[in-house]
Amino acid sequence: MALQTTAETPVTVGKISQLIGQWVHRLGAVWVEGQITQLNRRSRQSWVYLTLRDPSQEVSLSVVCPPDVFDRVGDTVTQGARVVVYAKPSWYAPRGSLSLRATDIRPVGVGELLVRLEQLRRALGAEGLFDADRKRPLPFLPQRIGLVTGRASDAERDVLRNAALRWPAVRFDVRQVAVQGVHAVPQVTEAVRALDADPEVDLIIVARGGGSLEDLLPFSDEGLVRAVAACRTPVVSAIGHERDAPLLDLVADLRASTPTDAAKRTVPDVGEERERVRALRERAWRVMAGFLEREERGLADVCSRPAMADPHVLLEDRAEDVAMLLGRARRCFGHRLDRAEDDLTHTRARVVALSPAATLERGYAVLQRADGGVVRKPAEVAPGEALRARVAKGAFGVTVDAAGGADAGGAGGVGDGA
Secondary structure, eight states: OOOOOOSSSOOOHHHHHHHHHHHHHTSOOEEEEEEEEEEEOOTTOSSEEEEEEOTTSSOEEEEEEOHHHHHTTTTTOOTTOEEEEEEEEEEETTTTEEEEEEEEEEEOOHHHHHHHHHHHHHHHHHTTTTOGGGOOOOOSSOSEEEEEEETTOHHHHHHHHHHHHHOTTOEEEEEEEOOSSTTHHHHHHHHHHHHHHOTTOOEEEEEEOOOOTTTTGGGGOHHHHHHHHTOSSOEEEEESOTTOOOHHHHHSSEEOSSHHHHHHHHSOOHHHHHHHHHHHHHHHHHHHHHHHHHHHHHHHHHHHSHHHHOHHHHHHHHHHHHHHHHHHHHHHHHHHHHHHHHHHHHHHHHHHHHOHHHHHHTTOOEEEOTTSOBOOSGGGOOTTOEEEEEETTEEEEEEOSOOOSTTOOOOBOOOOBO
């Protein structure tokens, strides 16, 4: 039940400590895993004092156990070892401190660690963190490389030295962290995240030398693996030797067998690139020279043909053909004109021969009444009727004296000339 306290009726420190102790005492015993960071055992003490730390977090608890419990594993458990303890929370009221009182301690063996790593590998693999399609290509020439490694370690020297030998202008942003022990996981994770957030960093290398399975366990931590999987910058894992295979190797975009191998696979060799450029330049020169030589031969073949050697010959031949066709066209056109002229002359002669004017030229006349009608028979006129006589050179008026048959008298009384 919650205490009813006020500023006027406070509870004492001892009472609070007692109440906390009563609440902790009701808690049951649990199995706890951690790494021993401190071990204090003195011959005159009736208890063995341990500090148990979480391998991946900055959290630790004090553990006390009877000497006989610790003696059962004293030959195999030392400072830095990973253990599993069966303990019950205990509250020391005079000092107000919480600890675990262990009744059993068991070292975590290599076999058990391998089983746990395999289970974690399968779980992360099922999520797709190790899929090949997630791997990002490395930049050909990174301008700045982030290096996460131990302080003054051989791995750092190997990477920097070999990278400088291959490409002297390469730049590094080195983050020195703990690469084993309880501080390794948080420091490596924080360094990777900081480098990934830097826009000038094109590549991240996590490097460490060889070691035992326990020494390399931080690089199989689930938190670190997920942090690397979330990186936008390509990550290269160079942990241990060829035989070592922490989970970081599976999630990284490239696994290097050693730190030296990481430097060789991430930085191009300036000598090799110069040789490649020289070879490509020579190849391009040969290709271009061959192309020009083939084109020159083709041009020479074309120029050696008669049409190109003396192009005027074709023009002269065509000129003769044009002149021949022109003469033929003129002759054909002249013949057509002559035939057309002859046809026109003959037609004109026929028209003239059939024309009434030709008849008039021979002395004939055409008699017309006043209404313009032509007189064809004597019976068509009456005596005294005025007619109009049309001849070849004009017309004049006449008067009919008598009308009758074919032997009747002729007309008289000439009128005004036309």
